[in-house]
Amino acid sequence: MKDLRGKLSRSIRNKEMVLLVCNCRVDYSGRAVSALGWGDRLVLIKPDHTVLVHKPDGRNPVNWMAEGSNIEVEESDGSLIIICDSVNPREHMVVTVRKVYSLESNKLKDGEVLVSAGSEADMARMIYENPSLIGESFKPVRLEEQTKHGFIDVLGAEGSVLTVVECKRYKAGLGAVQQLRRYVERLQKSKGVMKVNGVVAAPSITKNAMNMLGDWGYRFVVVEPPMYLDLDKSEQRRLEDY
Amino acid sequence: MKDLRGKLSRSIRNKEMVLLVCNCRVDYSGRAVSALGWGDRLVLIKPDHTVLVHKPDGRNPVNWMAEGSNIEVEESDGSLIIICDSVNPREHMVVTVRKVYSLESNKLKDGEVLVSAGSEADMARMIYENPSLIGESFKPVRLEEQTKHGFIDVLGAEGSVLTVVECKRYKAGLGAVQQLRRYVERLQKSKGVMKVNGVVAAPSITKNAMNMLGDWGYRFVVVEPPMYLDLDKSEQRRLEDY
DNA sequence: ACACCAAGCAGCAAT
DNA sequence: ATTGCTGTTTGGTGT
Numbered sequence: 001m002k003d004l005r006g007k008l009s010r011s012i013r014n015k016e017m018v019l020l021v022c023n024c025r026v027d028y029s030g031r032a033v034s035a036l037g038w039g040d041r042l043v044l045i046k047p048d049h050t051v052l053v054h055k056p057d058g059r060n061p062v063n064w065m066a067e068g069s070n071i072e073v074e075e076s077d078g079s080l081i082i083i084c085d086s087v088n089p090r091e092h093m094v095v096t097v098r099k100v101y102s103l104e105s106n107k108l109k110d111g112e113v114l115v116s117a118g119s120e121a122d123m124a125r126m127i128y129e130n131p132s133l134i135g136e137s138f139k140p141v142r143l144e145e146q147t148k149h150g151f152i153d154v155l156g157a158e159g160s161v162l163t164v165v166e167c168k169r170y171k172a173g174l175g176a177v178q179q180l181r182r183y184v185e186r187l188q189k190s191k192g193v194m195k196v197n198g199v200v201a202a203p204s205i206t207k208n209a210m211n212m213l214g215d216w217g218y219r220f221v222v223v224e225p226p227m228y229l230d231l232d233k234s235e236q237r238r239l240e241d242y
Numbered sequence: 243m244k245d246l247r248g249k250l251s252r253s254i255r256n257k258e259m260v261l262l263v264c265n266c267r268v269d270y271s272g273r274a275v276s277a278l279g280w281g282d283r284l285v286l287i288k289p290d291h292t293v294l295v296h297k298p299d300g301r302n303p304v305n306w307m308a309e310g311s312n313i314e315v316e317e318s319d320g321s322l323i324i325i326c327d328s329v330n331p332r333e334h335m336v337v338t339v340r341k342v343y344s345l346e347s348n349k350l351k352d353g354e355v356l357v358s359a360g361s362e363a364d365m366a367r368m369i370y371e372n373p374s375l376i377g378e379s380f381k382p383v384r385l386e387e388q389t390k391h392g393f394i395d396v397l398g399a400e401g402s403v404l405t406v407v408e409c410k411r412y413k414a415g416l417g418a419v420q421q422l423r424r425y426v427e428r429l430q431k432s433k434g435v436m437k438v439n440g441v442v443a444a445p446s447i448t449k450n451a452m453n454m455l456g457d458w459g460y461r462f463v464v465v466e467p468p469m470y471l472d473l474d475k476s477e478q479r480r481l482e483d484y
Numbered sequence: 485a486c487a488c489c490a491a492g493c494a495g496c497a498a499t
Numbered sequence: 500a501t502t503g504c505t506g507t508t509t510g511g512t513g514t
Contacts, residue, residue, distance in 0.1 A: 017298055019261050021348045031507040032360030033469050039352030048299040056259055056350040057290040101348050106263050108298040110281030118274030146513050178420050227275050273492035
């Protein structure tokens with residue numbers, strides 16, 4: 001274990017990406033507490049001092065420390081002990097390694113950034129630019145207004161009545177209707193007007209949410225999120241082209 | 243690349259955990275669309291066919307496929323091409339690898355499951371068992387009741403008045419108050435009673451949420467989530483003992 | 485720093 | 500399978 005400890009410490013200090021496949025146990029305390037008994041896992045230490053412990057299944061790490069953690073490697077009783085600490089939030093994770101299957105590290109270079117589309121913001125933009133998606137008389141006024149007390153996706157008017165549009169890129173649930181209700185009520189209060197229209201714009205809506213929508217006199221409009229990448233900032237290619 | 247393709251395919255078929263450190267690009271389409279240019283990354287393929295692409299920083303994978311995806315490995319123009327597909331939701335991810343820094347795989351065995359404490363459910367249980375945390379006259383009735391129209395953390399009574407308690411393990415925000423409001427209103431409607439008490443139980447609460455709470459006649463009670471593990475199911479040890 | 489909200493949220497439980 | 504909701508949510512943005 002001694003040389004392993006040295007190699008590990010050196011790789012971390014050297015800002016390499018470390019892959020440690022091992023049998024280990026993990027103890028965590030901080031925002032919660034947890035214990036994980038002995039088993040085979042991947043311990044991934046990134047150059048930014050993010051530490052991830054992955055079980056052989058699932059998308060998420062079973063334990064982790066956010067970037068910037070302090071990492072110490074010790075050796076005791078033939079075990080490798082990886083101690084991670086962070087302040088704000090104060091967190092502590094200890095990985096005790098009793099068997100190493102493989103340890104390797106690489107210096108990685110990656111300057112690229114993910115380009116993606118299909119978010120709720122993209123949807124809001126699409127509605128702003130194509131107001132008829134909401135209704136014949138809908139005239140958009142403001143896009144993605146983040147105010148002190150909420151975030152209105154699209155604000156517009158139908159005739160002389162203000163209309164709040166809440167977008168959801170997936171099936172709208174109770175939460176979406178509640179959000180809409182909050183924004184509508186705030187507008188009514190702040191503007192001192194009785195009537196404000198509320199619209200949920202989403203590809204679909206759950207039954208309960210639809211009922212709640214009706215109870216409050218709001219309406220639902222089917223809108224699909226736009227799925228194309230703006231790769232060249234000029235030429236947009238539809239998803240299906242790929 | 244040819245032998246690499248064989249090794250990779252074999253490891254995947256063999257349900258091993260595959261670690262591929264490489265220079266690659268990634269294209270994804272499904273719930274959204276994304277493109278990621280050339281760079282050095284870790285491609286992690288788990289036995290359950292979860293696929294994760296990790297950049298050298300950050301906690302989350304930059305691209306991924308959920309467990310159970312179909313994975314094909316091809317070779318073209320000296321590049322390794324990993325094609326992942328899933329139905330429901332229909333998703334597609336292609337990792338094009340032009341340079342392999344390392345490729346290894348291991349058969350992992352991990353039967354352990356994470357034991358943790360400090361969740362909202364733990365909080366609700368604590369309140370149920372220590373009702374005075376909410377108030378002198380609070381008598382708990384039901385714990386974590388999932389009704390058709392919402393999920394009530396703790397339901398109780400103060401005198402002859404029903405009381406709904408909404409727990410948050412962290413600082414309570416507007417969402418918590420709205421949730422509470424929905425449950426209270428539903429109860430009032432279904433039971434046909436005028437008065438139902440509402441309580442937000444959390445370590446702290448935001449200013450806006452506190453105001454909203456007052457507007458609706460609800461109250462806030464300071465409660466910290468319980469941070470101890472029930473390791474033996476009999477003997478509880480406090481976090482600080484470790 | 486705080487507050488609020490979206491996420492290709494993921495994962496879980498109950499319907 | 501759908502619905503609703505928590506999470507050591509993470510991550511981003513505006514105040």
